[in-house]
Amino acid sequence: MPPCVGPRFPMWIGVPFIGTTLMLMEGCKSAAAPDGKRLAVSAEPPAQAAAPSPDASGASTAAALGSAQARALPRLKPISSKPYPDGPSDEVLCAAIHSKETDIWERFGHFIPLYQDGVIWVGEGNDNDRKATEAAVATYAPRMFLAEGRACSKGGLLFYIDDLAGPTFDSVGNAYTLAELEAAARKTNSIVDKTMAERNIVAGQAGSEIFRRICHQDPEQCDLLLRLRAGSSLCGGVISAAEAFFARSDRSWAKDPSVKFDGRRLSAACQALPAVDKVCVFTKDETERTECWRKLAPKMGL
Numbered sequence: 001m002p003p004c005v006g007p008r009f010p011m012w013i014g015v016p017f018i019g020t021t022l023m024l025m026e027g028c029k030s031a032a033a034p035d036g037k038r039l040a041v042s043a044e045p046p047a048q049a050a051a052p053s054p055d056a057s058g059a060s061t062a063a064a065l066g067s068a069q070a071r072a073l074p075r076l077k078p079i080s081s082k083p084y085p086d087g088p089s090d091e092v093l094c095a096a097i098h099s100k101e102t103d104i105w106e107r108f109g110h111f112i113p114l115y116q117d118g119v120i121w122v123g124e125g126n127d128n129d130r131k132a133t134e135a136a137v138a139t140y141a142p143r144m145f146l147a148e149g150r151a152c153s154k155g156g157l158l159f160y161i162d163d164l165a166g167p168t169f170d171s172v173g174n175a176y177t178l179a180e181l182e183a184a185a186r187k188t189n190s191i192v193d194k195t196m197a198e199r200n201i202v203a204g205q206a207g208s209e210i211f212r213r214i215c216h217q218d219p220e221q222c223d224l225l226l227r228l229r230a231g232s233s234l235c236g237g238v239i240s241a242a243e244a245f246f247a248r249s250d251r252s253w254a255k256d257p258s259v260k261f262d263g264r265r266l267s268a269a270c271q272a273l274p275a276v277d278k279v280c281v282f283t284k285d286e287t288e289r290t291e292c293w294r295k296l297a298p299k300m301g302l
Contacts, residue, residue: 073213074105079224084160085148087111087228097122097156104200105210113228115211117165117204119178121196122158127151133159133185133195140184141176157195165201215282219275222282235270237281241293242266242300269300 080087088096088111101107105114112120125133130149137147137159149159167175178201185192215222219234226232246261270278277299280292 073210073217074103074109076105076214076221077110079221080111080228081224083228083230084112085150088150090153093150093158094152094154094156097152097158098154104202105207108200109225111228112160112202113162113225114202114207115204115225116162116202116207116229118160118162118202119164120158120160120200120202121147121198122156122200123195123197124155125151125157125191125195126155129191129195130157130159132189132191133157136185136189136192137161137181139188140181141170144170144176145181159196165203212282212284215279219279222279223275234275234278234281235267238270238273238278238293238296238300239263239266241281241289241296242302245290245293245297245302266300266302273299 077092080092092111096107096111099107104120108114108120112118130151134147134149137145145161145164147159147161149157151157164176164178164181167177169175182192182196182199185196211222211225214225223234226234226236243261243263273296277296280295281289283289283292
């Protein structure tokens with residue numbers, strides 16, 4: 001992916017991980033649709049019953065997220081062993097492209113990290129059309145946004161950009177939007193109308209709550225989902241917790257200036273632990289997270 005030049009997700013010791021409370025998103029961005037032809041889908045699973053219409057006082061996003069907590073978790077397909085675009089097989093990719101599934105997690109969640117803001121486009125075309133579309137997208141803010149595309153052997157295309165679900169800013173404060181990117185790509189090459197015909201907006205705030213629930217229900221699946229984002233894993237959160245524990249510890253070895261934090265050794269120790277021992281780092285509560293690390297510390301030799 002291109003280098004981050006605007007506000008993005010927090011980093012844990014150089015590894016993209018879960019935000020300041022070990023949750024992925026700091027907030028949910030929104031992007032206005034430039035036309036009425038595209039499908040916008042949230043990373044929140046569909047309700048089992050019809051959602052109420054906003055009243056005069058305005059229905060809050062928090063209320064919607066609260067109702068999501070009571071919903072059944074998505075039935076994920078086998079999770080890809082590598083991040084997109086290399087991860088999914090042609091069979092898996094084609095199934096997602098041609099699927100009529102309305103739950104974005106069940107359609108894409110096994111190979112795209114739906115716990116972070118992003119945009120997924122699905123359309124018609126072949127590999128040559130993919131290359132032309134990627135070139136057209138690249139005309140908007142070159143080196144900043146990269147539409148990673150894959151072509152299905154049976155026809156059809158899928159493109160993905162992480163972030164850009166809402167305005168993104170560069171280092172000097174210039175704003176970049178999804179609507180502008182699509183307009184610039186369409187102006188460059190009209191083929192975009194068919195290759196990026198269906199747009200799915202991934203709302204990371206809702207997705208991060210679903211992800212957290214999955215982690216507590218199935219730690220192994222949690223770790224696999226994290227690995228859909230390059231460089232991420234459960235151990236990323238454990239090592240960040242270890243670093244904080246080391247800095248605050250009253251143990252004599254932690255106060256000794258000659259003792260250095262050995263992230264590499266701790267990472268090796270973490271890899272040897274089962275996922276169920278590590279998933280507690282995803283709690284929202286600071287006290288619970290500290291207690292989680294105190295239980296992990298002896299297992300990691302601290």
